[in-house]
Amino acid sequence: MGLYGLYGLYGLYGSLWVSMVSMVSMVSMGLYGSLWSLWSLWVSMCLYGLYVFLWVSMVSMVSLYGLCVSLWSLPTGSLFVGDVNPKWWRPPLPRTPPDTLCFLQLDIDHYVGSPVPGMPGATHGPVPILRLFGVTAEGNSVCLHLHGFTPYFYVLAPQGVGVQHLEPLRQELDSALLRELRGNREGLSRAVLGLELCYKQSLLGYHGGQLSPFVRVLLALPRLVPPARRLLEQGLPWGDMGVHRAAPYESNVDFEIRFMVDSGLVGCSWVEVPSGQFHLRGPPPGVPPVSRCQLEADAAWGGLRCHPPEGQWMGLPPLRILSVDIECEGRKGIFPEPEQDAVIQVGCAVQRQGDPEPFLRLVLVLSSCAPIPGAAVICFQRERDLLQSWAEFVRILDPDIITGYNIQNFDLPYLLQRARVLKVDSFPFLGRIRLRRSELRDSTFQSRQLGRRENKVLSAEGRVVLDMLQVLLREHKLRSYTLNAVSFHFLQEQKEDVPHGIITDLQRGSAQSRRRLALYCLKDTILPLRLAQRLRVLLSHVELARVTGVALSTILCRGQQVRVVAQLLRQAMREDLLMPVVKVEGGEDYEGATVIEPLKGYYDVPIVTLDFCSLYPSIMMAHNLCYSTLLPPGGVQLGPTDYIRTPSGDLFVTSGVRRGLLPRVLEGLLEARSRVKQELAQEQDVFRRQVLHGRQMALKVSANSVYGFTGAQAGKLPCLEVSQSVTAFGRQMIERTKQLIEERYCLRQGYPADAKVVYGDTDSVMCRLGVTSVAEAMTLGQEVATWVSQHFPAPIRLQFEKVYWPYLLISKKRYAGLCYSSSPEVSDGLDCKGLEAVRRDNCPLVANVVTACLQRLLLHRDPAGAVLHAQEVISDLLCDRLDLSQLVITKELTRSDSEYSAPQAHVRLAQRTPSMPWSTTCPLTAAITWSSSWPSPCCASLSPSWGRAGPRASCSVRTPQTP
DNA sequence: CCCCCTTCCTAG
DNA sequence: TGAGCTAGGAAGGGGG
Known part of the structure; x- marks a missing residue:
């Protein structure tokens, strides 16, 4: 009872x-x-x-x-x-x-909720609450509500402002904001929690280092920041100081980033709330949980301890990764539409991070299905039951990461839309917040680099959607991004052979045919897991989040800028510097790097490649280039040794006066990179080496994007003085390097020959040093690099990179060579830059022919033979690389026998290929032409000639437009 | 035929 | 309110 x-x-x-x-x-x-x-x-x-x-x-x-x-x-x-x-x-x-609450945080967001008794912050009305989702070392899921962190920004105050001016201004701003809150349904009684007078500096420009008065504006809700900023910018009365238009600072910093920076918290790190400083949600008198996590707690913002991801805090807990794939009942020749076409199967595979294999395979099938060993098969008679059950499965499984192939733009939106059409009411609750509906949002992502990209984003609080297609699009340049092609490329493994057209037939067949489809569907869930595993996708993204200090989801779905901003803010905060809000204005472009005019030709001698490691970052470090060190024209007067004038004419103070923020950020990134490279040198395992390689590349890209950030004119904080100074230094350096090498390494100085820089691009020079073996080239190359480096300030360093022999230089940004980088005896194979062999805007035949020709030229060292056996090359290709039935020789043209020109064979080939993803299904046509003029304006050529300097050759092929 | 523009993709 | 940068080759299109 x-x-x-x-x-x-x-x-x-x-x-x-x-x-x-x-x-x-x-x-x-x-x-x-x-x-x-x-x-x-x-x-x-x-x-x-x-x-x-x-x-x-x-x-x-x-x-x-x-x-x-x-x-x-x-x-x-x-x-x-x-x-x-x-x-x-x-x-x-x-x-x-648990005594203390310790977990790896995977996702951070915030919501506006009601105050929880006993927690800091306002005690009534809506309050912003941060939410950290993560996993304990034991594998339990956690949701931690953090209270008491207040959104804020700064404005520059007029000189002479005192604390007595603050309260009138606060009231002014407060009532203006409350007036703007139409209806004020949440019952907000105070919009401006407080104003604080503080003394700081703008991080833009060096102004003698004096502190200026700033007002820190603390607001009740993050969404009040933009209107508050606008009001202050437009001008409010500051008591007896009159109306003041106040310049805003850091008002464009996301709330979560603000929180992470202020807490010293980087993405994917371990956090801990000590004993007694958190309250587990649970049975009364506790606060009831709102999430689906196993542990849910409230804590004060100040109670959070953040462990830097080092030593014992580098590892990962057993995260649950769910891979999903769906099959739809498509109509003939029509791409499935969720308004009409049923979801007939949903495959799931679940793997714990660190395990070699998935521990669970499950497929939900509409209608009956024969059993599959090693996988659970659940059959449904009604599609809506299938959908509802899948959603319930997700809620029970409670995955930390949801992966798959193109799930972001296909599977997940399809499921969501289909559930809506079928009115499966309980479906769209896939996140960790019980009453929070999963929604689909369209986001457009636009940059000069990637163009315009439209994406769909599913909200699933606390879970990270990691779409392998998106990862591969970002990180790998491939000819095709179909799951089949990608799996073959990285795993030497392919999909189950089920053509799209027969999916519906299989579904409408027997339990056996549906089993075949289920196997196919399951395979498509396993492959993304294997890809992620082999490419160490999770580890490298976690590393990136830790290095740049932003959340994992930020790494996955946002650009480079936010990463730089996060790092900049962390550094600035330590020095009481504030980030101004700059207006975007369409400025004019600035000058970039120098590409040395190539001495085109075929070189049958060793060519040494030297390059400046991390050129732009090291320039910024060496010359202390930063927002905070920029000396505006007509600014403070300084002694002549206190500042430098860059080759672009901009002035920066030296590190003795003030060490720049960007140089410090770069130091951190490059030190991390050299640590990774040391690890790489000791690592034996092939795939772990790939990871470490990827990670050091990521650090390098992060370092390089710091420069890009300063030049991003539509960005958060462009500073062309910095970016144009960087490129101007670079141009000066590469010219100087060429000059130094050619003046010292010459006959007149007692060297065996006159050195010649035959080419160079941005940070590299290719030199003919007059040596005749790879070994000599390596030794001399090292020496040259060391000697040249002495002419530049630290940490700028020119290093020996590799030797090419032979080397085919066709034009700027187009060359190939046989490469030696470590051992003079063993070559590392052909290196090919910019030629059709490495471009993806031609059909594969073109790349294959060019590669074959380059091999003849550079590997067999037989330029004449390359032409004489042109037909043979084609035959090889016909027999070895291509399916004869897919090739049609449509035209055979002249064979020139003029004594001044090499034999010409014009052959027009048509190749039917599976279309490239961005192309149509039309067959592509390749025209291959051999001619004697060089460099040839022909659409395709492999043409040696003999000049006074010896043999020269070029090779290029193009794909004509499809008619 | 040349010149100038755009588009695509690459080098760094 | 979210987007790293410039240089440069190959090729097509349009106008003179």
Whole structure:
């Protein structure tokens, strides 16, 4: 009796709590969502009652603690109750609640909610609450609500401002803001929490180092920042100081970034809340949980401890990675549309980070399906049950990361839309917040580099969507990005052979044919997991998040700028420097790097390549180039040794006066890079080497993008003085290097020959030093590099990179050569830059022919033979590389026998190829022409000639436009 | 035929 | 309100 009483009481109590907590969420949901949430509320109420009942009645059986929490996580429906595989649950919670709350944070966001008693910050009205999602070392999922962190920004105050001016200004701004809040439905009573007078400096420009008065504007909600900034910028009365238009600082910093920077928290790091400083959500009198995580707690912002990702805090907990793939019942020749075409199968594979294999394979099939060993098959008669069950599966499984191939733009949107069409009300709740509807958002991403890219974004709070297609598009330049091509390239493994056209037929066939489709579907979930594993995608992205200090999801779905901003802010904060908000204006372009005029030709002698390592970062470090060291024209007067004039005419103070922020940031990145390179040198495992290589590349790209950030005119903080100084130094350096080498390494100075810089681009020079062997070239190259380096300030360093022999220089940015980088005996193979062999805007035949010709020329060292056997090359290609049935010789043209020209063979080939992803299905045509003029204006040529300097040759082929 | 523009993709 | 940068070759199109 008593127990039943408790049950009902606690059920009521719980439901009240849930309803209160859900109020705010419901505001943002539509009517439909609200209806659903009411229903869910009812279910939650029952479950909560049951949960509390179990809790109270089994207090002594502590081992059931985990089970209770699991029950609380039960899905809202009951489709699965009989089918739940124990492996689906996360590991149970430890026997006793944790003493300290320690976990790896994977995702950070914030929401506006009601204050929780006992937590810092406002005690009534809406408050911003940060939310950290993560996983403990034991593999339990965590949701931590952090209270008391306040959004803020700064404005520059007029000289002579005093604390007495603050309260009138606060009231002015406060009432202006509240007036703008139409309706003020949340009942905000105070928009401006406070103004603080502080003394800081702008990080833009050196102004003698004096501090200026700034006002720090603390606001009740992050969304008040833009209007507050606008009001202050437009001008408000500052008491007796009159109306002042105040320049804003750091008002364009995202709330989460602000929080991470201020807390010293980097992405994917371990955090800890000490004993007694957090309150686990749970049974009364605790606050009821709102998430699906196993552990949920509240803590004050100040109670969070952040462990730098070093030593024991470098590892990762057993994260759960869910890979998903769906099959649709498409109509003949029509791409599946969720408004019409059913989802017939959903494949899932789940792997723990660090495990070699998935521990769970599951496929949900519409209609019957024959069993599959090693995989669970669940059959459904109705599509809506299938969809609902999948969503419930996701909620039970509680994955940290959702992966797959093109899930971001296809599978997930399709499922969501299909569920909407079929009115599967409980479907779109895929995140970790119980009452939060998963929504689809269109985002356009535009940059000069990548062009315009349209993406869909699924909201699933607390889970990270990691689409392998997006990762590969960003990080690898491939000819084709189909899952099949990519798997073959990286795994030497391919998809199950099921052509698109027969999917519907297989579905409509028998249990056996649906089994075949299920195998195909499962394979498509396994392949992305294997790809991610082989390319160490998770590890390298985690590393990037840690290095640049932003969250994993930021790394995955945003650009380079936000990473630089985060690093800049961290550095600036330590020195009381503030980031101004600059206006975007379409400025004119600035001058970039020098490309040395190539001495075109075929070189049958060793050519030494020397390059400046991390040229632009090292220039910025060597000359202390930064926002904070820029001396504006007509600025403070300084002694002649206190500043430098860059080759572009801009002035910067020396590091003795003030060390720049950017040089410091770069130091951090490059030191991390050299640590990784040391590791790389000791690593034996092929694939771990690839990771480390990828990681050091990522650090290099991060360092290089610091320069790009200063030149990004549509960016957060462009500073062309910095970027044009960097490139101007670079231009000066490469000219100087050429001059130094040619003046010292010559006959007149006692060297065996006159050295010649035959080519160079941005940070590299290719030199003919007059030596006749690779070994000599390496030795002399080292010496030259060391000697030249002495002429430049640290950390600028010219290093020996490799030797080319032979070397074919066709034009700027187009060359090839046989490469020796470590051993003079063993070549590293052909290196080919800019030629059609490495370009993706031609059909594969073109690249193949060019590669074959380059091999003849550079590997077999037989330029004449390359032409004489032109037909043979084609025959080789026909036989070895291409399917004869796919090639048609449409035209055979003249064979010139003029004594001044090499034999010409004009052959027109048509090749049917699977189209490139961005191309249509038209067959591509390649015209291959051999001619004697060089460099040839022909569309395609491989043509040697003999001049006074010896043999010369060029090779290029093009694809004509498809008619 | 030349010149100038755009588009694509690469080098660094 | 979110987007790193410039140089440069190959090729097509349009205008003179």
